[in-house]
Amino acid sequence: MSMYRINTKNFNLDHTLSCGQVFRWEKNDWWVGxxxxxxxxxxxxGTRLIIESSLDRKVxxxxxxxxxxxxxxxxSINRDRKIASLLxxxxxxxxxxxxPWECLVSYxxxxxxxxxxxxxxxxxxxxxxxxxxxxGYFSFPTPEALSGVEVCDMEQCRLGFRAPRVLxxxxxxxxxxxxxxxxxxxxxxxxxxxxxxxxxxxNKIADCVLLFAFGKLESFPVDTHIEQIMERFxxxxxxxxxxxxxxxxxxxxxxxxxxxxxxxxxxxxxxxxG
DNA sequence: CTCCAGGCTTACG
DNA sequence: CGTAAGCATGGA
Numbered sequence: 001m002s003m004y005r006i007n008t009k010n011f012n013l014d015h016t017l018s019c020g021q022v023f024r025w026e027k028n029d030w031w032v033g034x035x036x037x038x039x040x041x042x043x044x045x046g047t048r049l050i051i052e053s054s055l056d057r058k059v060x061x062x063x064x065x066x067x068x069x070x071x072x073x074x075x076s077i078n079r080d081r082k083i084a085s086l087l088x089x090x091x092x093x094x095x096x097x098x099x100p101w102e103c104l105v106s107y108x109x110x111x112x113x114x115x116x117x118x119x120x121x122x123x124x125x126x127x128x129x130x131x132x133x134x135x136g137y138f139s140f141p142t143p144e145a146l147s148g149v150e151v152c153d154m155e156q157c158r159l160g161f162r163a164p165r166v167l168x169x170x171x172x173x174x175x176x177x178x179x180x181x182x183x184x185x186x187x188x189x190x191x192x193x194x195x196x197x198x199x200x201x202x203n204k205i206a207d208c209v210l211l212f213a214f215g216k217l218e219s220f221p222v223d224t225h226i227e228q229i230m231e232r233f234x235x236x237x238x239x240x241x242x243x244x245x246x247x248x249x250x251x252x253x254x255x256x257x258x259x260x261x262x263x264x265x266x267x268x269x270x271x272x273x274g
Numbered sequence: 275c276t277c278c279a280g281g282c283t284t285a286c287g
Numbered sequence: 288c289g290t291a292a293g294c295a296t297g298g299a
Contacts, residue, residue, distance in 0.1 A: 020280070111281040117297065118280080160295030165282090202282050223280040243290060246281095269280080 004051040004060060010070035012092025013044040019270045021096055021212055023106055023119045024126075024140075035063055036099060037131070037139040065094050065215075073217075077257045077264040082233050086267040095266055096212065100180050101173070102140045103213035104198075107205045108165050117158065124157040125166075146170035165200030172198075183209075188216045203247070217262040220253040222246040226265060229272040 017025045017033070025033035030041040030052075036059065041052040051060050061067060070092075078084050098106075105125075109118050122140075129141035129149065147170045154163045172178040178198065183191045188210060195206035207221035222230070230238075230249045237256070238248040257264040 107280075110279090112279065112294075112296095113281085114279040114297075116279090120297095158296060161282095161293090162295080200282065204281060208280075221280075224278085225280060241289095 001052065001054050002057070004049075004053075004057050006049040006051065006057075006060070006066065008044075008047050008049050008066060010074075010092050011044075011047070011049065011064070011066065011094060012090070013042060013049060015090050015093040015270065016064065016096065017042075019090075019093055019266060020115060020273060021266070022098065023115070023122050032137075034126075034133065034137055034139060035059075037133065039133055039137055063097055065097055068094065070094075073260045073263050076260045079256060083257075083264060083267065086271050090267050090270050093266060093270060095215075095217075095263060097215060098213045099140070100183070100209065100213040101143060104169065104180065104195075104201075104205075104209050105140075105166055107208045107212075108169070108198075108200050109159060109162050110208075111162060111200065111205065113162075121157050121159050121162075125154075125159075128154075128157065143170045143173040147174040162200065165198075169198050169200075184214050188218050191216065192219075203250075207250070211262040211265070217260045218254060220250045220257075220261045220265050222250045222253075225269055225272040229268050233268075 013031060017027070017031050022033070025031055030043045033040050033042070036055060038053060038055045040055065040060070043050050049064070053060065074087050078087060106118065106122055109121050126138035126140055129145045130138035132138055146167060149167055149170075151163050151167065154167070157163065159166060169178065173180055183194055186194060191210050191214060192203075192206045195201050195209055196203070204221050204223055207219045210216040211219040211221060227246055227249060230253070234252070238245070238252045241248065253264065254261050
């Protein structure tokens with residue numbers, strides 16, 4: 001177990017962990033989460049990030065994306081007064097670099113669901129099929145741990161119609177029918193194409209995995225929240241043709257905010273959560 | 275009761 | 288092509 005004191009700039013731990021990207025962190029006195037099968041306790045004192053974990057310092061820096069040049073990113077996506085006020089209001093909010101498998105499963109679970117239910121389902125999956133690291137804390141179940149599981153064995157996870165989708169991709173990865181980790185070497189478009197071969201993964205979930213796990217910052221996932229806030233901020237910039245509206249919003253956003261538009265998405269999402 | 279939630283698949287014109 | 292029902296579950 002190690003203790004790290006990390007000097008940060010443009011980093012806000014509360015914003016980063018409560019923005020809705022990750023589903024397993026809880027805050028007491030410290031923030032407590034499980035990453036890569038290890039527990040992380042984190043708190044912020046001024047610009048200093050305090051971490052207690054068995055993980056390497058480099059893993060922590062990577063997870064919180066502390067190497068991102070936020071000055072450059074802010075300058076790049078700061079296209080108007082509306083987004084500027086959000087960059088100010090939520091200054092220090094970072095994307096997180098999630099494990100691809102946990103990210104993929106989490107967002108398959110997010111389909112037509114509430115954040116509350118997603119969190120409950122993921123917690124149940126960890127408790128049922130993960131490994132207990134210390135009392136009350138479980139790792140995220142591996143593809144192997146889920147690949148032999150039947151739908152009826154997942155009943156208490158309350159995944160509904162999403163359960164078979166999770167089990168399917170678990171066995172596909174275990175059987176090497178799907179190379180999830182190979183996506184890191186693909187372009188954004190290639191990765192999108194590859195991820196959308198998975199049953200239960202469409203445009204939006206693919207974008208989430210590309211942004212949150214593979215760091216493709218040119219990705220701009222459009223869900224119901226983003227659709228609402230984009231409608232509120234930029235309704236004059238795209239046509240509302242019902243079924244293709246979300247694609248139009250994503251297209252506009254990628255062009256408007258540029259190569260770091262994924263970061264703009266994070267701040268817009270935060271604002272819509274309230 | 276109905277409607278919606280970090281959508282996607284399938285079926286139908 | 289484009290559109291719409293259906294999908295499990297829980298809360299407002």
